[in-house]
Amino acid sequence: MELGGNLYDSQLTALLAMLLIALFYYCYKRMQGRLLLLPPGPSPLPIIGNLHQLGKLSHQALHELSKKHGEIMYLRFGSIPSVVVSSTKMATQVLNVHDHVLASRPGVSRVKYMLYDKYGIAMAPYGEHWRLMRKICTLELFAPKRLKRYKDPRMQEVCFMLQSIYKEYSSKPGGAVDYTEKLCALGMDIVSRMLLSKRIANSFDRDSADFRALFDETLALLATFNLGDFIPYLAWLIAPLGQQGRLRKVHQRLDFVLEKSIREHEQHAHAKKDQDLSNDLLDVLLNIKFDGVDQTQHNLSRISVKGVIADLLTGGSHTSSSTIIWAMAELLHKPTLLTRAQREIDTIVGDSRTVDESDIPQLKFLMAIVKETFRLHPAAPLLVPHCSVETCELAGYTIPRGTQILVNAWAIGRDPSVWQNPLEFNPDRFLEEHIHVDVLGHNMELIPFGAGRRKCPAIGLGLCIVQHTLACLLHCFEWRLPDGHKVDLGETRKLVLGMRKAPELVPTPRATTPLYMKTP
Numbered sequence: 418m419e420l421g422g423n424l425y426d427s428q429l430t431a432l433l434a435m436l437l438i439a440l441f442y443y444c445y446k447r448m449q450g451r452l453l454l455l456p457p458g459p460s461p462l463p464i465i466g467n468l469h470q471l472g473k474l475s476h477q478a479l480h481e482l483s484k485k486h487g488e489i490m491y492l493r494f495g496s497i498p499s500v501v502v503s504s505t506k507m508a509t510q511v512l513n514v515h516d517h518v519l520a521s522r523p524g525v526s527r528v529k530y531m532l533y534d535k536y537g538i539a540m541a542p543y544g545e546h547w548r549l550m551r552k553i554c555t556l557e558l559f560a561p562k563r564l565k566r567y568k569d570p571r572m573q574e575v576c577f578m579l580q581s582i583y584k585e586y587s588s589k590p591g592g593a594v595d596y597t598e599k600l601c602a603l604g605m606d607i608v609s610r611m612l613l614s615k616r617i618a619n620s621f622d623r624d625s626a627d628f629r630a631l632f633d634e635t636l637a638l639l640a641t642f643n644l645g646d647f648i649p650y651l652a653w654l655i656a657p658l659g660q661q662g663r664l665r666k667v668h669q670r671l672d673f674v675l676e677k678s679i680r681e682h683e684q685h686a687h688a689k690k691d692q693d694l695s696n697d698l699l700d701v702l703l704n705i706k707f708d709g710v711d712q713t714q715h716n717l718s719r720i721s722v723k724g725v726i727a728d729l730l731t732g733g734s735h736t737s738s739s740t741i742i743w744a745m746a747e748l749l750h751k752p753t754l755l756t757r758a759q760r761e762i763d764t765i766v767g768d769s770r771t772v773d774e775s776d777i778p779q780l781k782f783l784m785a786i787v788k789e790t791f792r793l794h795p796a797a798p799l800l801v802p803h804c805s806v807e808t809c810e811l812a813g814y815t816i817p818r819g820t821q822i823l824v825n826a827w828a829i830g831r832d833p834s835v836w837q838n839p840l841e842f843n844p845d846r847f848l849e850e851h852i853h854v855d856v857l858g859h860n861m862e863l864i865p866f867g868a869g870r871r872k873c874p875a876i877g878l879g880l881c882i883v884q885h886t887l888a889c890l891l892h893c894f895e896w897r898l899p900d901g902h903k904v905d906l907g908e909t910r911k912l913v914l915g916m917r918k919a920p921e922l923v924p925t926p927r928a929t930t931p932l933y934m935k936t937p
């Protein structure tokens with residue numbers, strides 16, 4: 418009893434001490450805020466700051482707040498000082514004018530546990546390591562020559578998906594098909610074949626099935642809201658029981674699977690060289706040598722190889738599929754657009770072959786549909802958080818060092834001062850008034866891949882997967898909603914921006930459905 422009482426007293430004292438420290442820190446930050454000219458924003462509460470104002474769809478909540486507080490706002494998420502920008506002008510300041518000081522990433526404890534923290538690319542702080550990783554991605558992994566080399570596996574995966582839609586149609590003509598799961602599997606398998614030469618979604622081998630389950634668990638854990646990420650000094654107190662342990666366990670399993678893949682690749686490296694077999698991206702990473710500070714040649718460290726692979730699987734798998742799912746939903750919502758897109762594809766491609774990636778530049782309306790989808794439904798509505806490496810001035814306000822910067826690409830895509838009838842899905846705007854706007858980061862009004870130093874290094878690949886897959890779906894099948902159904906364009910936010918309820922769709926093969934698809 419005595420021992421229990423003492424333990425209780427000491428826990429209570431520790432808690433009170435923590436709360437006092439938190440209160441002191443809160444007062445100190447408020448005073449500091451008054452001394453510095455910080456951007457305007459809603460008043461924070463002690464300890465949690467503005468977390469209570471985020472809701473489930475933080476991009477929407479921040480958009481609403483920006484209507485009141487302006488295009489640049491200062492908030493605190495727990496103990497994380499944050500600036501949110503919501504206009505083309507401010508995005509230009511962040512991603513172009515001050516890009517060199519705002520191109521770092523904030524540390525998030527879950528990423529430390531789950532992925533490889535600063536050793537990969539996506540969450541690496543701005544500095545030498547990130548520069549090296551970025552160079553490798555740009556010159557080695559996603560260079561146009563390399564992308565061309567992986568065209569066949571991409572085409573095979575798209576055909577595999579179309580075939581599986583046809584199979585499901587044949588087994589229950591007139592019934593809805595699970596096309597969203599097929600698209601998610603497609604996104605994963607295109608990336609995993611490029612990276613590891615194997616499918617992790619559509620595979621019957623046990624290792625791949627384990628990999629997929631593990632990967633899904635990793636993504637789910639990364640997407641879970643965790644108060645401890647925002648109030649790290651109280652994380653031990655508020656983390657759900659056992660969560661840290663679970664994160665560590667999943668990471669250990671992921672590490673084991675990646676380690677196994679690396680060992681297999683190392684074992685086959687010599688045989689591949691001898692037989693001149695084509696390399697996957699893991700082979701490329703394992704073969705990379707770079708100049709160390711002492712001008713000697715070093716291999717990329719093992720933890721960096723695993724970090725980059727984990728980042729590419731995470732960043733590359735669901736981004737493309739969610740965009741295609743949104744595009745299909747918008748087209749079913751406005752079937753005249755769907756028919757127009759099919760007519761265009763039929764004219765360019767005809768009915769004797771499937772769409773090839775090289776057809777895309779001629780499919781102007783299809784490209785406009787994809788841009789319009791990116792405008793209204795960017796997969797990463799707040800991009801990936803940036804962070805300031807030093808104190809700087811933005812639009813006359815002070816942005817202290819270590820501030821998290823969020824760019825609300827979702828809000829910018831709906832800004833009525835840029836887009837006429839912004840909420841209307843109207844691809845024609847990209848054939849008329851906004852014909853010169855691209856998604857490559859040149860035009861700040863449309864930045865689904867970000868812009869500046871940290872923009873997505875795989876824009877070419879992401880765009881190609883979305884445009885080509887969408888064209889194939891429209892070319893091979895007629896699509897309709899089940900009788901009595903309507904499209905619900907509500908959102909949900911996991912790691913990427915998804916549909917609250919993706920519509921069920923019923924396919925019917927078209928005259929253009931290739932014969933090979935119909936043969937078992």
Ligand code: HEM
Nearest residue numbers: 539732733736737796797800801865866867871873875879
């Ligand atoms: C439709 C598809 C995609 C979209 C919309 C998309 C979007 C984005 C966005 C918004 C960012 C953050 C930009 C910023 O911080 O300012 C990003 C970063 C990144 N993306 Fe993508 N992405 C897509 C596909 C892919 C694919 C297929 C891969 C790889 C296989 C990939 C790998 C990465 C990586 C590694 C980063 C981090 C770059 C860095 O921090 O330097 N993405 N992407």
